[in-house]
Amino acid sequence: MSETLRPQLGDFSSIVCFKSLITGIEDVLGEKATAIALIAAGRTRGKKLAESLGLSGGLDSLDQAQAQLSQALGKEGTRLCIINKIITEGDTIKVYTSETVCSAGEAPDSQRKCTFTLGAAWGALEQILGQRFRGTHTDSVLRGGTYDVFEFTPM
Incomplete structure (x- = not known):
């Protein structure tokens, strides 16, 4: 971010x-509709x-993507989360995150899902790899x- x-x-x-925004939207739209909207918003954010x-495209490795995304989304960036690692297991790509905004302050055993953060990683990977x-x-x-x-598994 160059401009405040x-x-x-x-x-x-x-x-x-x-x-509070998330729980307020859940109260109005319901949990599933809110999740769909937040994932979509996150995907748009990740792609951009x-x-x-x-x-x-033109990426040497997912390690390079992890480093740049973690910097942009982590402590030096927007503070959405820390992207600790991105690995490939067969066709599946796994993104390991910590200190996600979605999990912050939640009680142990909460069923809260990281919808916006999931979407951001999803959109970024689709943009980086040119794949759905x-x-x-x-x-x-x-x-x-x-x-x-x-x-993330290929479609």
Whole structure:
């Protein structure tokens, strides 16, 4: 981000406000409709981010993508999450994240899914690899996992 969007408050807002937005939309639209909308919004964000980072095609490795995405979305960037690693197992790509905005402040054993964060990783991978995927949130720090893990399989 080269330009500050708000002159006095800066580019960031609180997790509390973001999560209130999510739960408020869930109250109005329901959990499933909200998840669909947040995943779609995240995918759009991920695609635009990968494009702005110059990651569209021509990538040497997923390690390169991980480093750039983690910087853009992590502590030095928007603070959406830390992307700890991206690995390939057969046709499946797994993205390991931590400190996701979606899991922040949730009670242990919460069934909350990382919808926007899943979507952001999904959109970025589709833009980077020029391929369509089906994405799922398969492991959660809220339910005993070490990471929030997103798995992507080709369509």
